[in-house]
Amino acid sequence: MNHINILWVDDEIDLLKPHILFLEQKQYKVTTCQSGTEALEIIDDSSFDIVFLDENMPGLTGLETLNEIKAKRPNIPVVMITKSEEEYIMEEAIGNKIADYLIKPVNPNQILLSIKKNLDHSRLVSERTTSNYQQEFRKIAMDMAMVNSFEDWAELYRKLLYWELQLDDIEDVGMTEILESQKSEANTQFGKFIEKNYESWFDSPEDAPVMSHTLFKEKVVPELSKDQPTLLVVVDNLRYDQWQSFEPVINNYYKKLTEIPYYSILPTATQYARNALFSGLMPLEMEKLFPQYWKNDNDEGGKNLYEAEFLQAQLKRLGLRDLKVEYHKITNLKNGKKIAETFKSQKDNDLTVIVYNFVDMLSHSKTEMEVVKELASNDKAYRSLTLSWFKNSPLLEIIQQAQTLGFKLIITTDHGTINVKNPSKVIGDRDTSLNLRYKTGRSLTYQDRDVMAVKNPKDIHLPSMSMNSSFVFAKDDLFLAYPNNYNHYVSYYRNTYQHGGISLEEMVIPFVVMLPRQK
Known part of the structure; x- marks a missing residue:
């Protein structure tokens, strides 16, 4: 009926x-x-x-x-x-x-078509999307069994995101659950892939993906030119699906030239990945060459205070010291508005770098604020919240100004985040780091199957906090919890967005180059 x-x-x-x-x-x-x-x-x-x-x-x-x-x-x-x-x-x-x-x-068929067009449109789209995903589901399942390279993983992840965004528009709980389980299975397999291959990427860089410490040299530098100013925007903590949610807004002002997924280093945390991006070095090398700038997990003070200095040192190393470069970090609304209002002053720079901390503030505040926890209870809601923020943000104003002034636009991030669902017990001494998706410290005890453990941090170019320090990285959607006060801790952090560990959401992230649309 x-x-x-x-x-x-x-x-x-x-x-x-x-x-x-x-x-x-x-x-x-x-x-x-x-x-x-x-x-x-x-x-x-x-x-x-x-x-x-x-x-x-x-x-x-x-x-x-x-x-x-x-x-x-x-x-x-x-x-x-x-x-x-x-x-x-x-x-x-x-x-x-x-x-x-x-x-x-x-004629009667015109009437019928009009009814269907107006009343059944969403149902028909829904049925078509569902049936297309059901066909694709089998193909993705087969692909997952075969995936064996970083390129294939990035491709598979983007395919899963494509379907996730398609299913966003239809209210089919069953299909969404199937996709969720497929994403979860993908992360389990991806964890095994990283465990097997990550270390070898440093031994033979020619077989490695573009990563945090190679991104600037390999992907940003070729885009720089004296003929056109470039705006590089690093939105902290931006997942691939969040980028896809606000890309259509940017398309009003810019057209895409290239887009590649690249890989965040481990830990997928700001002090490691973003410092690596700006310095062009892995953390172990940063600690050796720039001890005055590098801080380990348990050192006092801000861990990302020297990105501008790291960037200048990298430009010098790459023989680009004659470029006119300015670096800005936006950590609050007032900051952002100020840069939007005075953006014209950047037009004589060859490269303007803006680090935008919003998504980081949001995902951290999610654990602190019940309101945000309500607003971003799942990935769909998190995307929607990001889009809503972006449409009303100084960042969009800055991008509009950049288009008017003819800037090339590069958008990227340092790492993504994952919604953590399940705890995994870990024990460490009082110097153990606090992050929920990775731990570094001495004599760590953990559930083997839940983490990738690295006994010697040097193997993956990470510094040691002390003798015998190791690293463990959580896999899947797990978060690391201490046994004391366990139940309170678990209920507090379950279903929050965290980063630092191994997942497609945290490691496979966007790098996009865009050209201004002509007015």
Whole structure:
């Protein structure tokens, strides 16, 4: 049964008997009347899903009736039917937000199509999306068994995200659950892949993906030129799906030149990954060459205070000391507005770097603020929140200014985040680091299957906090919890966004180059 109620208003309704019978055979319920006045009375007393309205009627005209219907029931779709093709009638009707426009004589199939278009559209899209994903599901499952390179993993992850975003638009809980389990399975396999291959990427860099410490040299530098200023925006903590959610907004001002997924180093945490991005070095090398800038987990003070200095040192090392470069870090709204207002002053730079800390603030505050926890209870909500922020942020104003001034735009991030669901017990001494997705310290005890453990941090170019320090990185959607005060801790952090460990969401992240659209 359709359970759809149709109101059909036409002064020659008797001539439409065949159409009405046709609809009734299709299980639609049709109420008829012969004037606008009658229609308005009926609408007061009954509820309809759609109205078919003749334009040319004695008494109240179709357009007048349309205005009255919209005043009473603004959300009801109204389909205008008319003999006349006069432009002013069409314009008037369209201006009044009609749902569709049909020219007499209409045949029953046109009416049916109009109903489907207006009332069944979301269901039809939903069914098509669901059936397409069901076909793709089997292919993804087969691909997952075969994936054996960092390129394949990045490709598979983006395919899963494509379907996740498609399913966002339809309310099919069953399909979303299937996709969630497929993502979870992918992360389990990805964890094994990283465990097996990560260390070897440092032994033979030619077989490694672009990573935090090689991104600037390999991907940013080739884009720099004296002929066009470049704006490099590093949005802290930006997952690939969050980038995809606000990309359409940026497309109004910029067109994409290239997009590649690149890999964050481990730990997928700001002090490691973002310092590596700006210095062009792994943390072990930073500690050796720049002890004055590098801080380990348990050192006092801010861990990302010297990104500008790291960047200058890297530019010098790459023989680019004659570039005019400015670096800005935005950590609050006031900061952001100030840069947006004065952005014109950047136009003579060859490279303007902006680190935007918003997503980081949001995901950290999620653990602190119940409100944000409510607003970002899952990945779909988190994307939606990011999009809402971006549309109203100084960052969008900065990007608009950059377009006007002809800047090339590069957008990237340092690492992503994952919604953690399950605890895994870990024990360490009081000097053990505090992060929930990785731990570094002496004599750590942990559940082997839940983590990738690195006994000698030098093997993956990380410094040791002390003799015998090791690193463990959480896999899947786990977070590391101490046994003391365990239940409180677990309920507090479950279903929050964390980073530092091994997952597709944290490690596979976007690097995008865009050119300004011509005004």
